[in-house]
Amino acid sequence: MKIQNDFRKFFRIVGILALAVLAPLGRGLAAEKEKVILDTDMVELLDDGVAMMMLAQAPNIQLEGVTIVFGNTWVETGTAAAIRQLEGMGRKDIPVFMGVNEPTRKDRFAHMAEEKRLYGQNFDSHKGAAGYPRPASWQQVYRERYHREPELQPRKEAAADFIVRTIRKNPGEVTLVAIGSGANLAAALDRDPSIAGKVKRVVYMAGAFMVEGNVMPHGEFNVWIDPESARKVYRAPWTEQVFLPLDVCNTAKLSRQEYQVLTGKITQPWARAMWKDYWAGPLFQQDPGFSSYIWDVLAAAVVIDPLVITREETLPVDVNDQYGPGYGDTLAYRGFGPEGTQKARIVFAVDQDRLWPMVEKVFDRL
Structure with a gap:
């Protein structure tokens, strides 16, 4: 009996020691998830919506929250779209925060049409939020668009405050994925400039460095809609900045064949309804050779899997915020940049087979 009791004690001690050793390891494995805040001018599915879903579903990512900024949409529209997609995914645990809803220049939208007439003829006429009236509320957008009552509500905390609070709480651990205008990040820097040195990195879908722009000869939409905010953000001393500009986004094209593959996968009614309204859908139907882009998806992809990047260059970057033909252009310098500029990793090629x-x-x- 004594020998049996001794064996029991021995194995009990071994078990306790094993738990003591493995428990921290388990916590370490759980902590390996990268904390991410998605800052977005949200649209349905492609491209912001899919970027959000990729981050929410990735096993190595902890999506801390989604912050909505103006850009392609007003904050009210983007909030409604984010909430409906999170509901559809069954991810009501991911909080949504409403953010900045106007550019730095208060008269910016009033002059956009004339600006495009003078400097941007033959380029995309898209003006984003400037192209339609601001909705009365996100609830109004939600009810009119989805014909139901929302199950999820945005948090009362402002997007910029959430960004600052999360970075302060987790120094060196938070990645910001910024795929809209720069206004929310600029507002966060105004509240606390020190957050720039406390993030893990900032990953943008923004800019056009060595290629022509999409809305202006050298202007990319996310920067062009609020150049002052973008310049403030890109000049901040972030720990690391990574750009997915048009230079690489133009190479990742959604073909008609891939569009049909994606279409065939959708089974849920809410997702089918959104996909039916995808702006490029009719163009794929009309023209077998048509292709579209997945812009913001690339920013999510390189955060989830850095090996997606196959070619990049580290250069000082800047934004032209002087009103004129080059207003909103993104600039990169091979050599020394102007005083105040910061270096950034600019991605020029990605692995399509991984993407x-x-x-x-x-x-x-879906």
Whole structure:
């Protein structure tokens, strides 16, 4: 009996020691998830919506929250779209925060049409939020668009305050994925400039460095809609900045064949309704050779899997905020940049064979 008792004690002690050793390891493995805040001018599915879903579903990512900024949409529109998609995914645990809803220049939208007439003829006429009236509320957008009552509500805390609070709480651990205008990040820097040195990195879908722009000869929309905010953000001393500009986004094209593959995967009614209204859908139907872009998806992809990046260059970057033909242009310098500029990693090529399965994986769940 004594020998049996001794064996029991021995194995009990071994078990306790094993738990003591493995418990911290388990916590370490859990902590390996990268904390991410998605800052977005949200639209349905492609491209912001899919970027959000990729981050929410990735096993190595902890999506701390989604902050909505004006850009392609007003904050009210973007909030409604984010909430409906999170509801559809069954991810009501991910909080949504409403953010800045106007550019730095208060008269910016009033002059956009004339600006494009003078300097941007033959380029995309898209003006984002400036192209339609601001909605009365996000609830109004939600009810009119989805014909139901929302299950999820945005938090009362302002987006910039949430960004600052989360970075302060987790120094060196938070990645900001910024795929809209720079206004929310600029507001966060105004509240606490020290956050720039406390993030892990900032990953942008923004800019056009060595290629022409999409809305102006050298202007990319996310920067052009609020150049002053973008300049403030890009000149901040962030720990690391990574750009997915048009230089690389133009190479990742959604073909008609891939569009049909994605279409065939969707089974949920809410997702089918959104996909039916995808702006490029009719163009794929009319023209077999048509292709579109997935812009913001690339920013999410390189955060989830850095090996997606196959070619990049580190250069000082800046934004032209002087009103004129080059207003809103992004600039990169091979050599020394102007005083106050910061270096950033600019991605020029991605591995398409790693990228597209990540996109298809999202549609497998829709």
